[in-house]
Amino acid sequence: MTHLKRFLPVLDWGKHYDRATATSDLVAAIVVTIMLIPQSLAYALLAGLPAEVGLYASILPLVAYAIFGTSRALAVGPVAVVSLMTASAVGEFARQGTPEYLGAAIVLAFLSGLVLIVMGVLRLGFLANLLSHPVISGFITASGLLIAASQLKHVFGIPANGHTLYEILLSLGRQLDDLSWITLCLGASTTAFLFWVRKGLKQRLLGLGFKPFSADLLTKAGPVGAVAVTTLLSATLDLSERGVRVVGDIPSGLPMPQIPPFDSELWLALAGPALLISVIGFVESVSVAQTLAAKKRQRIDPDQELIGLGASNIASAVSGGYPVTGGFARSVVNFDAGAATPAAGAFTAVGIAFATLFLTPLLTYLPQATLAATIIVAVLSLVDFGAVKRTFIYSKSDFAAMAATILVTLLFGVEAGVITGVSLSIALHLYRNSRPHxxxxxxxxxxxxxxxxxxxxxxxxxxxxxxxxxxxxxxxxxxxxxxxxxxxxxxxxxxxxxxxxxxxxxxxxxxxxxxxxxxxxxxxxxxxxxxxxxxxxxxxxxxxxxxxxxxxxxxxxxxxxxxxxxxxxxxxxxxxxxxxxxxxxxxxxxxxxx
Known part of the structure; x- marks a missing residue:
């Protein structure tokens, strides 16, 4: 039984589950669901996929992690960095908007799941230590800048493309003559509003006499409010006829289980990107999980986390989604909202499923600029220039690795940045140990x-x-x-x-x-x-x-x-x-x- 509990942590925490715990998990699930709906839609578009795919990737993966994961607060689903890496990897083999593109994204999720499970069975969780924190921080900072830049085309209402910062900015500059002022006003005001919600709304509500929980809930619901208001404006004023791009029809209903398409050449070509996405996703996820577990004197098992994340990715592929991992922002929200067990994730999945069944028709007129603003505000919180300064002061060698990772990611793309980061982490480790004090x-x-x-x-x-x-x-x-x-x-x-x-x-x-x-x-x-x-x-x-x-x-x-x-x-x-x-x-x- 003990051996079985290692692979099925649900058997451990599930036997102590009671009404009070269920209440805590349910409240946390409501808060996370409110936050996750606009994020899922936005990250799917960032990955170059239809908006509903983000919802599909937020249902079964949460259930799978609740069964196999060890963190009590980790919330699994689409995240910005993995979405960007998915777009970069899949874009090499198919054009966005085609069935082949979606099929390749599903295969990528399935392969990532297999890689993570194999690593977990072989107890390779220690490999996360090969990526130094300065390198990870540098990669995430560069990815945040790259993602924010990639969303400016939706805020400006102009077509643009590119996988590097130079390509994106050059493409934007060439298309500025086609700028949509209505879209810009909508996107800029939404971005400003979301920044204000993130920075100042909670304190304002507390000053008005709101209880901390209510103030926190309303703050987390800020993106939902932005979606509702801009969608209503778009539908009422018929902004789609004035050049404002909207999400369009989103199919209602839950996805039918499917087997990822098998194409040996495609699978072999995506094996490398799947490995990179698996490593980055695992490092991000386990870092968040360990931080939150320490606050409650709990522990996680990195090897079992590999299996939990692997099962989540396979569940995402089976349900028509794309690669997922544990998200920092939503996991912190889940923790702060009182999540006591992984069952909170399962309850969140029920909420996302409800939205997929009944709320998607309401999102037809949702401006893409609103989703872009949601992404920009979320990813810029990951940009930490202070860490760059602190690293420079403390260790010049770590700073060199960090700076190289940032520059390579910005100038050559996320895959090159990941490879550079991993290579530099290993090289620095070997160099330091080869010259002992x-x-x-x-x-x-x-x-x-x-x-x-x-x-x-x-x-x-x-x-x-x-x-x-x-x-x-x-x-x-x-x-x-x-x-x-x-x-x-x-x-x-x-x-x-x-x-x-x-x-x-x-x-x-x-x-x-x-x-x-x-x-x-x-x-x-x-x-x-x-x-x-x-x-x-x-x-x-x-x-x-x-x-x-x-x-x-x-x-x-x-x-x-x-x-x-x-x-x-x-x-x-x-x-x-x-x-x-x-x-x-x-x-x-x-x-x-x-």
């Missing part, structure tokens, strides 16, 4: 502590060279370790002992073991003994399974103080002879060790 250390007078000679006033002798390595030893950094030790020894002709201090070494792989053997051999030829100190238990266990310790020219010491006391008693005695006052003056903290 190594410090020559000495003993702090009057203590048994050892610190960096460049940062502290410490005692060192002429006979013993102690080198502390602050990283595990593996194939990527062994050559650096060898070169550094031999260079330091070459600079000190009086050295008789080299001690490699290993308090931060959690692992020594086979390549590193060979390097240690080579270091030991070369130092022995030079008449220098090679020692280890403060080796961790698991690392020592592995060393003892080899003959390395039998050939070691020196010893393995439990502590560095033991090593100094035996190899250089004079330095240890000098340290002990310092007065407490002298020690206090010489051991002033000089900042963190680097």
């Amino acid at each position: 190594m410090a020559i250390v000495g003993i702090v007078p009057g203590t048994e502590h050892f610190r960096n000679v460049e940062r502290h006033n410490v005692v060192t002798g002429d006979r013993v060279l102690t080198i502390r390595v602050d990283e595990s030893l593996f194939f990527a950094n062994t050559r650096f370790l060898e070169d550094r030790i031999h260079a330091l020894v070459a600079e000190r002709p009086d050295i008789e002992h080299v001690v490699l201090m290993c308090p931060a070494v959690n692992e020594i792989d086979a390549s590193a073991l060979e390097s240690l053997e080579e270091i030991n051999h070369r130092l022995s030829d030079a008449g220098v003994c090679f020692h280890l100190s403060e080796v961790k238990g698991p690392v020592m266990d592995r060393l003892q399974r080899t003959d390395f310790l039998d050939h070691l020219s020196g010893q393995v010491f439990l502590s560095q103080y033991d090593a100094l006391s035996e190899l250089d008693p004079l330095s240890a005695h000098i340290s002990e002879s310092r007065t407490p006052k002298k020690r206090a003056q010489s051991n002033v903290w000089a900042g963190p060790e680097i």
